Amino acid sequence: MRCRVYASAVPKLWNDTIESHRREVREAILDAAATLVTEHGLASVTMSQVAERTGIGRATLYKYFSDVRAILVAWHERQVASHLAQLVAVHEQAGASAHRLELMLGTYARISHEEHGSEIVALLHRGEHVTQAYQQLSNLLRNLLAEGAKSGQLRDDVSPDELVIFCLHALSAASSLPSMAAVRRLVSVTMSGLRPPKR
Amino acid sequence: MRCRVYASAVPKLWNDTIESHRREVREAILDAAATLVTEHGLASVTMSQVAERTGIGRATLYKYFSDVRAILVAWHERQVASHLAQLVAVHEQAGASAHRLELMLGTYARISHEEHGSEIVALLHRGEHVTQAYQQLSNLLRNLLAEGAKSGQLRDDVSPDELVIFCLHALSAASSLPSMAAVRRLVSVTMSGLRPPKR
Known part of the structure; x- marks a missing residue:
C-alpha cells in the first residue's frame, strides 16, 4: 500500500x-x-x-x-487578460449600477491612457484575444446600463447596445489626453451622456 | 483703340x-x-x-x-472640402450656440456614417488635407463650446479643448451604427454630455 x-x-x-x-x-x-x-x-x-x-x-x-513576435503576442495576451480581470472585479463590486458603471469606465479609460504609445499594443491590437476581450467588456457594460435604466439612474431612451458603442468610442479619447486629470474629466463627461436627460 | x-x-x-x-x-x-x-x-x-x-x-x-491614385487623392480632397463647407455653413447659421453645436455634430456624424466602408476614404484618410480639415472643424466646435459655456447653455467645468476631443471620439461611433436613427440618438447622447451637469 x-x-x-x-x-x-x-x-x-x-x-x-x-x-x-x-x-x-x-x-x-x-x-x-x-x-x-x-x-x-x-x-x-x-x-x-x-x-x-x-x-x-x-x-x-x-x-x-x-521567435520574438510569439513572445510579444503571449505578453499582450497576458496584459489583456489582466485588464479584463480588473474590469470584471469592478463590475462585481457591490453598489448601484450607475456607480459601478462609472468605476468601470474610469478603469477602462485609465488603461487606454496608460497603453497609449506602446509599440507592442499598436502591433498586436487587432488580435483575436483583443476582440474577445472587447466583447466581454461590452457585455459587462451592457448589463450595468440595462440595470441602471431599469432603476432610473441611467437613461432608458436609448438601447444599452448603442450606449455601449457611445461609451467605448468616447473613452477612446483617453489615449490622446495629456493627463489622468483630463481622463477623469472625460469619464465624467461621458457619464453625463448616460444619465436620464432633463425633462 | x-x-x-x-x-x-x-x-x-x-x-x-x-x-x-x-x-x-x-x-x-x-x-x-x-x-x-x-x-x-x-x-x-x-x-x-x-x-x-x-x-x-x-x-x-x-x-x-x-495615375489612378492621384485622381483618388484629388477626389478625396474635393469630398473633404465639400464636407467642411457644409460644416462651416451650419456654424455660420444664426441661433443659440448650443443649438448650432448640435446641428454641427449631427452633420459631422451623418458624414462619418455615410463615408463608412468607403475604400477610398480608408486609403486616404491619413492625408494632410484631412488633418487640416479636422483642425478647422475642431476650431469651429471649440468656438461654439466656449460661447455656450459663457451663456450657461453648455458645461463650463471642462475646457472646450477637451470637450472637442470628447465630441469627435464619441461621434466616430457613427460609422459603426446601423441606421441614421441610431446616429441621431448618438448625437443626442453626446449633446447630453456637453450640457451643464445637474447640481
Whole structure:
C-alpha cells in the first residue's frame, strides 16, 4: 500500500513543481521581452537579448517560444487578460449600477491612457484575444446600463447596445489626453451622456 | 483703340473658357473614378477605364493626372472640402450656440456614417488635407463650446479643448451604427454630455 501511495503522490508533486517552474520561466521571459522593447524599441530586440535578460540559455528560450513576435503576442495576451480581470472585479463590486458603471469606465479609460504609445499594443491590437476581450467588456457594460435604466439612474431612451458603442468610442479619447486629470474629466463627461436627460 | 480692346478682352474670355472647360473635365474625371471604385473596387480600376467612362482619350487623361491614385487623392480632397463647407455653413447659421453645436455634430456624424466602408476614404484618410480639415472643424466646435459655456447653455467645468476631443471620439461611433436613427440618438447622447451637469 505504501508503495502505491508513494507512486501516485510524489510524481504529482514533482509534476506540479516542474509545471510551476515552467510557468515562472515563461512569465520571466514575457517580462524581459517587454522591458527590452520599452528600452530599445520593437525592431531591435533579438532572441539572444531576451534569453540573456531572462537569465536562461538561448536553447532553453527556444523551448518556450519560436521567435520574438510569439513572445510579444503571449505578453499582450497576458496584459489583456489582466485588464479584463480588473474590469470584471469592478463590475462585481457591490453598489448601484450607475456607480459601478462609472468605476468601470474610469478603469477602462485609465488603461487606454496608460497603453497609449506602446509599440507592442499598436502591433498586436487587432488580435483575436483583443476582440474577445472587447466583447466581454461590452457585455459587462451592457448589463450595468440595462440595470441602471431599469432603476432610473441611467437613461432608458436609448438601447444599452448603442450606449455601449457611445461609451467605448468616447473613452477612446483617453489615449490622446495629456493627463489622468483630463481622463477623469472625460469619464465624467461621458457619464453625463448616460444619465436620464432633463425633462 | 478697337484693336487694343480686342487684344486684351478676347483672349481673356478665351482663357476663361479654357479654364472653365478644364475644370469641368477634371470634375468629370473625379466623378468617373469614384464611380468605378464603387462599382469594381479600388484594386481593379485602370486609367483606360477612367478615360473611357469620362468620355475622353487616354492621352488627354494623362494631361490631368499621372495615375489612378492621384485622381483618388484629388477626389478625396474635393469630398473633404465639400464636407467642411457644409460644416462651416451650419456654424455660420444664426441661433443659440448650443443649438448650432448640435446641428454641427449631427452633420459631422451623418458624414462619418455615410463615408463608412468607403475604400477610398480608408486609403486616404491619413492625408494632410484631412488633418487640416479636422483642425478647422475642431476650431469651429471649440468656438461654439466656449460661447455656450459663457451663456450657461453648455458645461463650463471642462475646457472646450477637451470637450472637442470628447465630441469627435464619441461621434466616430457613427460609422459603426446601423441606421441614421441610431446616429441621431448618438448625437443626442453626446449633446447630453456637453450640457451643464445637474447640481
